[in-house]
Amino acid sequence: MTFTILKLSLFFGPLMVALTGVAINCYIAFRDLDVVLGNFKNSYAITSFGGGGRSFFSRCILASIVSGGVLWPSRHIRNGTLDPEELARLPVSIKCRMKWAVVLVYSGVICLFAVFIGAEIFRWSAA
Incomplete structure (x- = not known):
């Protein structure tokens, strides 16, 4: 019974962390x-993705793409596709939410992969 609870928590723990990041992204x-896209008028790295559909799913995908561009801007700034002044004008609260969303999704997925790899190693060593 305890081993089953441990296995379930090892699987659902990272999954819940990743889903929390997805919820923040939503x-x-x-x-x-709209505030983020309105802030980046001259940045091609952001506006090139902004012309997509207006469904909720496309907005979620667009939010995750923009979050990655805002959190790791060095390449885009070097290429000239992201304006540093526009990036500095983005509200800190939105940047913080973007950071939490990306960190939670990545850490949940990485931990989930680690659990699956550990389970496979355990299965192979037990055989």
Whole structure:
């Protein structure tokens, strides 16, 4: 019984962490995406993705793409596709939410892969 609970928590723990990041990303798509796209008028790295559909799913995908571009801007700034002044004008609260969403999704997925790899190693060593 205890081993089953341990196995379930090892699987659902990282999954819940990743889904929390997805939920934060959905919140950004629903509430903050218009502010973000309105802030980046001259940045091709952001506006090139902004012309997509207006469905909730496309807004979530767009929010995750923009979050990656905002959190790791060095390549885009070097290429000239992201304006540093526009990036500096982005509200800190939105940047913080973007950071939390990306960190939670990545850490949940990495931990989930680690659990699966550990389970496979355990299965191979037990055989």
